[in-house]
Amino acid sequence: MSETFQQVAERLTNIRAELDGAIAILTMNRPKALNALNDQTLEELDRIFTCLEREESILGVIITGEGKGFVAGADISQMQSYKSEEGRNYANRAQALFNKIEALEKPVIAAVNGYALGGGCELSMSCDIRIASEKAVFGQPEANLGVIPCFGGTQRLPRLVGTGIAKELIYTGRQVKAEEAKSIGLVNKVVPAESLLDEAKAMLRTILEKAPMAIRYSKVAINRGMDVDMRAGLELEKDLAAITFGTEDKQEGMDAFLGKRPAVFHNR
Incomplete structure (x- = not known):
């Protein structure tokens, strides 16, 4: 264990x-x-x-x-x-x-x-x-x-x-x-x-205070993107953005913004 x-x-x-x-x-x-x-x-x-x-x-x-x-x-x-x-x-x-x-x-x-x-x-x-x-x-x-x-x-x-x-x-x-x-x-x-x-x-x-998954994938995009050329980095960015668009925290963040209330993120 x-x-x-x-x-x-x-x-x-x-x-x-x-x-x-x-x-x-x-x-x-x-x-x-x-x-x-x-x-x-x-x-x-x-x-x-x-x-x-x-x-x-x-x-x-x-x-x-x-x-x-x-x-x-x-x-x-x-x-x-x-x-x-x-x-x-x-x-x-x-x-x-x-x-x-x-x-x-x-x-x-x-x-x-x-x-x-x-x-x-x-x-x-x-x-x-x-x-x-x-x-x-x-x-x-x-x-x-x-x-x-x-x-x-x-x-x-x-x-x-x-x-x-x-x-x-x-x-x-x-x-x-x-x-x-x-x-x-x-x-x-x-x-x-x-x-x-x-x-x-x-x-x-x-x-x-931000969405943990957004921070996570931003870090991955930056770190990995520094090791490749711009075009490959942009492809990586799109792929990681797609992951964040499928999260519950994305829905919460956008719902909260449109509802003019603080977002409550759950790291999922």
Whole structure:
């Protein structure tokens, strides 16, 4: 029998997992290591997102960090001894996890409270939306260590900020503060540190007022459409639109609009 969210949450060590209504809040919780990603943390993230895929009552996710870090990279002490094949396997494992986060058919917001470096920046980019505290700092410093970003950074960063800026940040390892991150398109919004989680919850609650299936298929259309040409993307959009037109929530939404009343969606 599959574990529930609460059962998984009780067994986590490096992540604090809580529910606020239909919202799962995941707090990276290794503050002494600035929440750096080690094997155990990656495994815990994988377990909780596997659970989130199947729990229909949970409609959205927020990822944030405890202390001064969101996630300040991968655990260098763990990687130091890796040779080529071990490094490739490590990258494969992390990429598979971040792909799972990106593909979750529910909205995921990164509430970036502090340092989001290396794997932390890559984790934030696997989320749908990034809200940054004024104290947040982003960067891909892997070239300082003799390696390249390998948790998706060489692919997601240029898709967000353009190839020129992505190359600059990866080649120089330069760190970017919150306001600059917003100006280049890496984050959606910058807010005071003390209101970060409230702002993330408020945005997610606004999203969750909409039809869950419309949000789900919008996410699928955008994510898959980014990997194909425009014509194929438009065909995908039509097919997914057809699915939403056949839902009870579509009928409810349009009936409510014409009846000038709030819609009550049931995710079906």
